Amino acid sequence: MGVTSSKLSTIIGVSQGTLSDIENSRTKPSEKTISSLIRNTDINPNWLLTGEGEMFKSDSSAKDKNVGMNPEFIEKLREDLKDKDDSFYASLSMNKEKILDVILKKAKLSRIEVIELSRKLNRSLDEYIYLADYVPEEFTKVLKNPRMLESLRTAGKLTDEDIDQAITAFANVLKKFEKRHSDK
Numbered sequence: 001m002g003v004t005s006s007k008l009s010t011i012i013g014v015s016q017g018t019l020s021d022i023e024n025s026r027t028k029p030s031e032k033t034i035s036s037l038i039r040n041t042d043i044n045p046n047w048l049l050t051g052e053g054e055m056f057k058s059d060s061s062a063k064d065k066n067v068g069m070n071p072e073f074i075e076k077l078r079e080d081l082k083d084k085d086d087s088f089y090a091s092l093s094m095n096k097e098k099i100l101d102v103i104l105k106k107a108k109l110s111r112i113e114v115i116e117l118s119r120k121l122n123r124s125l126d127e128y129i130y131l132a133d134y135v136p137e138e139f140t141k142v143l144k145n146p147r148m149l150e151s152l153r154t155a156g157k158l159t160d161e162d163i164d165q166a167i168t169a170f171a172n173v174l175k176k177f178e179k180r181h182s183d184k
Helices: 005-012 016-023 031-040 045-050 071-081 086-090 096-103 111-120 125-131 137-143 146-153 160-182
Strands: none
Touching (some): 031 045, 031 160, 045 160, 071 096, 071 125, 111 125
């Protein structure tokens, strides 16, 4: 990941001592710590919880290492944020400066942050993740089915983390299915 233990402990909201205990298997991380690690880093939740798949999320591949996001997403975000005050920004897990850096093309949001913004702004989840280029290729095929798209839109009972993990897991299942059937 390329961060120091000190920075990682700050990112996930634990003390350096607690992080050291987790790293050295003296204690197990809490659900809150695991959630924070998944939310605030590029660690693949499937890999973290099961040891399967890539260590880092597929949406952090080389094509996404470039700073900046899809210009259409930035324009939509800018438009949706124009009347928001500090209380709106205070309700987010990310700070206002990060969002400003995104608009200035100096930073990127993670898929989970895009999901959170779509909810907080009462905007279409599918539109936001499409514009932000965070829909895995395998998943786009499924979303062409109107019933699947409606399921995504009614995911209000799921947490942002659950939606993010479901997208990743479903895309991984589809990759395995396509690979198995292409090998025949």
